[in-house]
Amino acid sequence: MLIILVGLPSVGKSTFAKRLSKELYLRGVDNIVIGSDVIRECFPVWKREYEEYIKNTTYQFIDSALRKFYVIVDDTNYYNSKRRDLISIAKRRNKDYMIIYLRAPLDVILERNIKRGKKVPNELILEMYNKFDEPGMKYAWDRPDIVVDTHREINFDKIVNIILDKGVKKSKIEKNRKEDNSKKQIWDKVDKITRDVVGEYIKKDVVKGKDIRVILKLRKEFLKNLKSNILNDERCLENIRSDFKRFLNERLDNDK
Numbered sequence: 001m002l003i004i005l006v007g008l009p010s011v012g013k014s015t016f017a018k019r020l021s022k023e024l025y026l027r028g029v030d031n032i033v034i035g036s037d038v039i040r041e042c043f044p045v046w047k048r049e050y051e052e053y054i055k056n057t058t059y060q061f062i063d064s065a066l067r068k069f070y071v072i073v074d075d076t077n078y079y080n081s082k083r084r085d086l087i088s089i090a091k092r093r094n095k096d097y098m099i100i101y102l103r104a105p106l107d108v109i110l111e112r113n114i115k116r117g118k119k120v121p122n123e124l125i126l127e128m129y130n131k132f133d134e135p136g137m138k139y140a141w142d143r144p145d146i147v148v149d150t151h152r153e154i155n156f157d158k159i160v161n162i163i164l165d166k167g168v169k170k171s172k173i174e175k176n177r178k179e180d181n182s183k184k185q186i187w188d189k190v191d192k193i194t195r196d197v198v199g200e201y202i203k204k205d206v207v208k209g210k211d212i213r214v215i216l217k218l219r220k221e222f223l224k225n226l227k228s229n230i231l232n233d234e235r236c237l238e239n240i241r242s243d244f245k246r247f248l249n250e251r252l253d254n255d256k
């Protein structure tokens with residue numbers, strides 16, 4: 001699952017991400033926190049022209065981590081275009097996603113920012129605050145699953161439960177989809193085996209003329225009877241060819 005944090009600088013995202021990561025781990029979920037700072041801080045200085053590279057590399061990092069772990073994205077993600085990019089990474093990997101929106105009163109945010117030494121100028125936070133695309137305001141896909149007020153006590157148990165519930169629901173869907181797929185594959189094989197046998201009978205002149213219609217009908221009948229039985233796994237396939245031939249031989253003989 002991809003967990004996308006959204007919030008202004010100094011609202012408490014990194015603090016929240018660290019704690020959430022620990023809590024998820026304690027509940028058995030292997031996870032990783034990734035933010036663009038991880039890449040940004042690899043450079044000796046900051047330049048605007050590095051940002052494109054930083055963004056793309058962060059996306060690649062998230063994408064490969066998603067194959068193995070829950071990923072918590074620790075970035076402001078305050079443009080909805082960023083959130084859309086992240087969501088499409090999750091979708092491409094067939095993973096679920098969640099948006100957690102962290103907020104606090106502006107004066108609290110600015111005060112925290114001053115306290116930690118104004119890594120980001122307060123003016124920039126103000127500007128972002130004014131331009132901020134609150135998640136869910138414009139698009140339904142962007143609606144936050146959880147809103148956290150970091151000025152109040154945070155109930156991590158509740159948050160972890162919501163995340164785990166969503167993960168379980170998704171994995172059930174995934175499991176059903178896999179089961180349906182493998183059933184379909186088995187049916188495709190049965191379909192082919194029985195077609196092959198019919199082809200073989202026609203080719204070897206075991207049936208000819210109007211009997212061809214009969215054998216086609218018998219094939220349908222055989223498949224219909226099979227459907228009510230259970231074709232659970234590949235092992236059922238082993239005997240299909242001989243079962244079908246026996247079925248045909250009995251009926252074709254009876255007709256004669």
Ligand code: ADP
Nearest residue numbers: 008009010011012013014015016112116150151
């Ligand atoms: P962000 O990653 O959003 O920029 P940080 O997690 O680095 O924010 O937090 C910014 C400052 O606010 C830090 O000094 C941190 O200790 C403090 N802080 C973060 N979360 C809380 C909280 N829930 N309550 C009080 N202070 C917090």
Ligand code: MG
Nearest residue numbers: 013014015074
């Ligand atoms: Mg941070």
